[in-house]
Amino acid sequence: MTITRRDFLNGTALTIAAGLAPTSVLRAAEAQGPAYPPALTGLRGNHPGTFTLAHSLAREGAKYPGVLARESYDLVVVGGGIGGLAAAWFYQQRFGGNARILILDNHDDFGGHAKRNEFTVRGRTLVTYGGSAEMPPSANDNAAVRALLAGLDLAPRIQARPGDDYARRGLGRAVFFDAEHFGRDQWLAGDPFAALVDARNAGVRPAPEDLGAFLNAAPLPPADRQALQRLAQGETDYLSGMAGEARARYAQSTRYAVFLREKAGLGLPGLRFLRSRSQDAYALDADGITVAQAISIGLPAGAGMAAPAIDPRLGKSPASRLWFPDGNATLARALASKLVPGVAAAQGQEIVGARFDYSKLDREGNPVRIRLNSTAIAIEPDVRITRVTYGWQGNLQRVEAAHVVVAGYDMMVPFILPSLPVPAKAALRACVKAPLVYTKVALDNWRAFDALKTWRIHAPTMAYSDLWLESAPGGKDDPVVLHMLYVPTVPDSGMSARERFRAGRAFLLGTPFEVLERDIRAQLDRMLAAGGFKSARDIQGITVNRWAHGYSYMPSGLAPDDANLQVALEQAGRGVGNIRIAGADTAGSPSVTAAIEQSMRAVGSLNPKT
Template sequence: MTITRRDFLNGAALSIAAGIAPAGLVGQARAQAAAAGYPPALTGLRGNHAGTFTLAHGLAREGTTYPTVLARESYDLVVVGGGISGLATAWFYRQKFGADRRILILDNHDDFGGHAKRNEFTVRGKTLVSYGGSAEMPPSATDSTAMRAMLAGVGIDIRTAPPPSQGDAYQRRGLGRAVFFDAEHFGRDQWLAGDPFADGIDARNAGGQPPTDAIAHFLDAAPLPPADRQALLRLAQGGVDYLADMIGADRTAYIQRTRYAVFLREKAGLGLPGVRFLRSRSHDAYALDADGISVAQAIAIGLPAGAGMPARVLDPRLGKSPASRLWFADGNATLARALIQALVPGVSTAPRGGAGLADARFDYARLDRDGSPVRVRLNSTAVAIEPDVRITRVTYGWQGNLQRVEAQHVVVAGYNMMVPFILPTLPAPAKATLRACVKAPVVYTKVALDDWRAFETLKAWRVHAPTMPYSDLWLEAPAGAAVDPANPVVLHMLYVPTVPDSGMSARERFRAGRAFLLGTPFDALEREIRAQLDRMLAPGGFASSKQVRAITLNRWAHGYSYMPGGLAPDDATLQAALEQAGRGVGNVRIAGADSAGSASVTGAVDTAWRAVDSLSRPAA
């Protein structure tokens, strides 16, 4: 199978559509939010925004050495990373050693929460709340002792059932799914109502089977060659054992070590158009396409693989899956807010617990105040950690200068691949393990729409575009009780930069996608967003110049944590090696989802608990 230049442009890079002017509202909104000191309301380029990686790239890429400065502060605990894992670390530490312990949390972003980022928009006087990264809870979240303790401790009732699916309100109005085929890959632009393959994924995750008549009807209208239509129908029906000639260990090995795209071509008989149709179904779960995941990983999220396959077993390390649920409108940012509320008195006047935090305004000026037992210092990048017998020194960049603090304990809960550079005394095997934690790039773009009349006209609330830059987009739950197409709404758009059908390893794909994302300016990305929306939604009367009120592009060049599968030679031993590396050195421990080999919020919390549990009581 060959890779066309257009495949690369659509899979690994965004093309720049000329002549489409930005809305001109982004800069104004950013300035207003910055003046108000409230990062969630910032629009434009978020996630790994400018300034978050400058010092780190200097250290890791250019070998920059930073001078030694005198320590000016001392703490019981310094946490490097203010995401869910770092905040949970501080919370567990206070539970274990007392609320009077002095803690400093450093984070290189301008907001707390890490990937659990909160996005806010104001459109026509209405506040729209969304999530910019870590969003959902896996079904196994409350199986974790650490997660249960933390949720209960910050006032979130885990017995409360998650809210309905984001699409429920739209489905009651007769809106469903749709697929958009683009001319570059399928011969013509075509909007096709329904998405029985997505319905099939949902059905398999619920323990059932999709109706085959809907699949056949859909394929009859799809711009696919007849041979691919038949092959896709056989695959979806699930009656063919494509591995009938394999038994026992051979069959198991094939499922675990063979790419899903290879299986689709060589066993299921799909041609290039058929593979392209299924190519990006795994983007949301793995940040990899069909050529980057194994057959076993495909089965785990409900993708079709025929008869005789092992039962679907959902991997609890997944951060997103068809079985995970969105508990809060701002995703896991509510967890971050609940932790901050518990750690920093007076930061919010909202009642304790999740429900009151949804509409709460946080006072960021209180995060780093003299005399507070817990201080959260944003825009601070750690560049050196030096363990000694009893005291560990941490050097970080902040406000244009280097600062140094001393602490009895240090927990690194940020991007684990940076740990070998800032903690050079870490044992060599641990360094090698952490360097293997190449994170997957992913973009969550949030578009504030003045209304959603075009979606009402098209009778679709969710669209899959197999080979376009943004492979999936959907309307988030409407704000308020009134479900009115004339009201503003947030549109979620998912982009995963991959190099389709290349045979590259996951790490190679992640590095290529990261380089692209960091090298592409926001205005180019915005033009492509508008171009894709105008092209796809034109039959519903959509025009970005009229409907789009703001865009927040959450760029995660270092997004999903690397999750050992079965395709890389070291995957079999990496999980155990990560646990060993988490023990750190001296009084330094390593936490975070990376060290769990998981993109799940559960992994972030579990490693925080593990890190604190291994620490001895600090000296008085």
Template sequence: MDTDRQLGMDCPISRRQFVNGVAVGLGALSVGPLGLPAFAAEVPLAAYPPARTGMRGSHPGAFEAAHALRDGTLKLADAQDAGEDYDLVIVGGGLSGLSAAHFFHQRMGAGMKVLILDNHDDFGGHAKRNEFTVNGRQLVVNGGTLNIESPSRYNRWAQGVLDDLGVDLARFRAANTAEAGLYQKLGLKHAWGFDKETFGADRVVPSAASGWHGPDAATVAAAPLSAAAKAGLTRLLATDQPDYLPGMDRAAKLDWLARHSFRQFLIEKVGLDRQAEWFFSQMGCASFCVGSDATPALYAWVQGYPGFSGMGLGAVPDQLFADLPGGQHGRQREGDLSVHFPDGNATVARLLVSRLVPASTTARTQEDMGTAVFDYAALDRPGQPTRIRLSSIVVNVAHLGDPARAGEVAVRYMAGGTLRQVRGAAVILASWNMMIPYLMPELPEAQKAALHYAVKGPLVYTSVALTNWRAMARLGVSRFTTPTMFHQDVGLTEAVSLGGLKHAANPDEPVVLHLAKYMTRPGLPRQDQHRLGRADLLALSFADFERETRAQLLRLLGPGGFDPRRDIAAITVNRWPHGYAYTYNSITDPVEWVYSESPTRPCVIARQPFGLVSIANSDAAASPHTDAAMLEAHRAVQEVIARRTYPFVPRRVS
């Protein structure tokens, strides 16, 4: 077994937090005033949020008050009234909340007073940015939201935001023509990582295929599989596929595929054994945070997985999934490639903040955001139209009087261990749905139930800064798929540059590895997998992640000369217990919820305005995509404007 010293656990890499998760329960921690765990204000942090390493994402201090509220241990004593009132208070500084502020100022004028409250120490919500400096070189990777997916399918409001911000995808692509295909030019391929616990020995098998849709014939031949597993895969990959649902017409086949998992299809209809199905076990994880056991076989057909060519299904209907935000859940039109900035959609969040709070940065353009530095002290200064108040977790939202006639809403939040209160003529909850019933006990019971339905998918993006990537070059691999290892995906970050931020041009230069872990519990219904996966995730400390990450990289890259003590410069774990928005699943949810904009969907019931409060988030669209978050932000702002009575006296900035 690898020792901690061999793995480099004793090496003085970037700061390790002493408190790095909730491996101990809240009850075991000392409790400060108002029921908050005492450690929340004691965690040492680096000065600049994007450069903080250790446990990020839902980091220590960002969620403890919410859990205490949920558990009934947070005492909502009289809040200290800050004496602040706003035209609009937005709860949540992610892409939906930032877009809501943008839409509101666009319609009502820049002089209106807007306050954005966010529980994290950085803005952007899931659209976070990880920064590293290695050997004097700046490295950047997304800590959450990955890309602008299917941009031609963006709704008009989301596209309008990109246009307003000066996002030019064609210009970005043109600027990256030299970087395009870098890894292929160096002869690097995708590879499958077989682990000794499952297959008896660690083995890396390169593949000519991308790996997204399973193995190729050469991979099957070289894989450490049984003869039966190889025979089944060879049959599945053959061009002359049989009809695995004989006796059904096309409509009946599509219905069967919608109601059964891809795993059921492969095992029960195709006849693969479990060892062979290993190659497809993660199908669905990157979109739904569950694998092939809980993802409809219909989705596998839409995505182009093997096994369907002999079934007479014809072409995938263009409208299938297309009416839902985010396009066809990743199925793109030809030439409509996703765009991935070096830090993912953190570039979009940073552009929004540069417009909302111009004093926070001198950067303005898309290219500027590559190396832009933000003054976080400038985000929450009096006298500016928009104030962004970080490390402020909202715990209560209540109308001051009867919601049907109230003129203001009180918003109570925890900051620095103190319960504070501000007031708003309107409130937009741009947080996530499951928390809202705890924030607003006055909501109707049916709406609370609908809000609770949106169980978000937990996941982790781990960023590992390397001093070089020579080991991957020697192995000829740019990305590993490892379904039964700790992280299921391990790969070099996409070779793209932005302005003055340049990607590594050769293996001797520092680079970042992007690792993904999906917290699944195969065999259970999807929502149960999410709930238990979240508990599993919160039980892991940063030390657990660091040890497992180092060990996995040594197993994969060790044959190429990789030394975790020497080659790892820093590790950032982006933990998202409430990650992807819940999208409806035709295995367990009514089919009409999945393939149409049915008004009976919980997300529609959940997002209804109540009094002076509107709801805007990706949960409200049952879609994890950026354009969905922006669409719902626009709807919520329209509701706010429609509720205003004229004439009114705005709380204009003095």
């Protein structure tokens, strides 16, 4: 499922709800709120209906009629992710717990990217994350995060890494080479290159001799084996004679794939072996990140280069850790239960296991109401009030508010808030999110993995490039969740990150669940056949968390126009009147820390009500 230039050209022609009249678009976007969304399987994340209205505005230029306002609030929050929920909580802290707040979200569940997935296998409930999962190491040092955690009575309980549990059972890593890119299908136990990256991030000396034995068995030509071994040893200065300042500029402005090809001497097979090592952190392959970005997550670049130093803007990095079993969905659930008392049977640390009553999220008389399946299409500031129009239950609705915080996808803001200054619109339109897929597979057991003595597999050029078993509660005969990472890329294209993201997004939105499921089963059957795996027998459920708008855009040295983007985003975040723009996009960071911090800033800058 790696996409090509042709896919990109075809994808850009994809139109959602093309030719439909506005009333038809509203009906197409209508969704019925399920009783308990986390337990739904199939296509989740940006599920059907979430983007219909938004695409009608941004792609089709649809015009919707005005309607009369029926409700009024102190605050309307556009976006029910962690940023939006946190904005409502910070608003209560500043303006009082009786403030009337309406939170609008276009999905059938709250939490934004911080979604919770649940499976029931043989009477056991398996809980996992469907999106935003880990916390950066700097989270505890962030004032906004500390204030929020204290208010929610939550303390970080860092989870053990999945591999720790399996390592005690004798399981390790593995790499799967596919015939389409390496000449033959080959399974190799171990992944010493991953161990090398881990060692670099830990500041310890790796063991390159392990990599040498691995490479000698890999389906790679001798020249690439030697080049990879030399790169891993880290003793070659590939930029010899280049002064420090010029060296830094090179690292900040050169694609890692170009460096590997032109300086490290890797051929196409060697490049393919390293291509997807950066996808989990950046949602970009080696051709889409700079040398400096590669170094920051532990990838080697030879002698004379800076040591790995994790960029605090990253949402997921080698230093990030899982705080809760369902990832950052616990934060979203804790916020929802605090904002809407009675929606959950427990609060604080017990929120992880609490059952939620979604019918109580939007009840008349509650100070805070969370209205799902609601897409904002217009925000109109006036002298003292702001009017927000949104689609809900097949109709247009309008509310009035003293304050508005927009905590959704920044790129959509210019379409729903056209009164923004032109420079602000340009900055927000530049925030093209990275697409990615977190697929969760509920397995009846993990006997095949035990037979292969592996818990994590790297498949450099297959659709799902990284797969790993989540922590096992019991033995190999017990149910478990398999995490699968898919990032649609346009490899070796030289495209900008924004072009890649747009192509990947179009490809994802144009691929039905049936095709995604077929390819998931086919890849697992192919990779795990030697362990006796059979998808028809062993898979008990599949949830495809499709994030067409996933990681927030991070400014890069590969895009010269990004030099002043962060300053422009900070200015755009000021909004107009009593409207503020928040969310992780405005921080140029996919980190949950950034989302919370932006919400605190936005609420703190609002003018008092008049």
